[in-house]
Amino acid sequence: xxxxxxxxxxxxxxxxxxxxxxxxxISNHLxxxxxxxxxxxxxxxxxxxYNNEISEKSEIFDDQFSVERPDGSNFTLKIxxxxxxxxxMYFCASSSESYEQYFGPGTRLTVT
Amino acid sequence: GIQVEQSPPDLILQEGAxxxxxxxxxxxxxxxxxxxxxxxxxxxxxxxxxxxxxxNGRLSAxxxxxxxxxxxxxxxxxxxxxxxxxxxxxxxxxxxxQLTFGSGTQLxxxx
Numbered sequence: 626x627x628x629x630x631x632x633x634x635x636x637x638x639x640x641x642x643x644x645x646x647x648x649x650x651i652s653n654h655l656x657x658x659x660x661x662x663x664x665x666x667x668x669x670x671x672x673x674x675y676n677n678e679i680s681e682k683s684e685i686f687d688d689q690f691s692v693e694r695p696d697g698s699n700f701t702l703k704i705x706x707x708x709x710x711x712x713x714m715y716f717c718a719s720s721s722e723s724y725e726q727y728f729g730p731g732t733r734l735t736v737t
Numbered sequence: 738g739i740q741v742e743q744s745p746p747d748l749i750l751q752e753g754a755x756x757x758x759x760x761x762x763x764x765x766x767x768x769x770x771x772x773x774x775x776x777x778x779x780x781x782x783x784x785x786x787x788x789x790x791x792x793n794g795r796l797s798a799x800x801x802x803x804x805x806x807x808x809x810x811x812x813x814x815x816x817x818x819x820x821x822x823x824x825x826x827x828x829x830x831x832x833x834x835q836l837t838f839g840s841g842t843q844l845x846x847x848x
Binding site: 656670728 | 767768770772777778779780782785787823825827832833834835836837838839840841
């Protein structure tokens, strides 16, 4: 069964550093999403991406965040200058024309 | 935006017991998904159920869209069922497709 994959599974970085989180969505899906979950809290929407552009973004998704689909398979989330409060689990998801979203296993980001 | 409330927030069961988790939402939806977050933090997709009833083994779910709630039933619970159960919805209408999550139900199944 096709699945969404994410790398790395765990990333540790120092405050102020740039990080890139990578995702490979399901191959025939058209819509791509990033969500995050701060430890002990609920999952929050960050951004959605369709037809090579951002379709929706939340208040959390400020200028330090960016997304890209550099080729036909990868979907990346970049955080330009990490802060302590960026420590969270980051989930990538994808969907076809159906509304059902398929989630990856997550990347646990720790900012020290 | 749409509000999603889950109850109870915490549930402790003895192995073999049955349970019902509830998700209420404040607006019409055309996507509702139930997830199980395992101890490694992964979100496991349990059901895509914007309306109707589905069953998968010991788990079943029912969504009554007109009354804006969904129920997740777990029968004959096992210790491996422990974890957080999230409900997530997409509000009907408009072009936005993102899911709004509830705060989850923390389930602990004791041996």
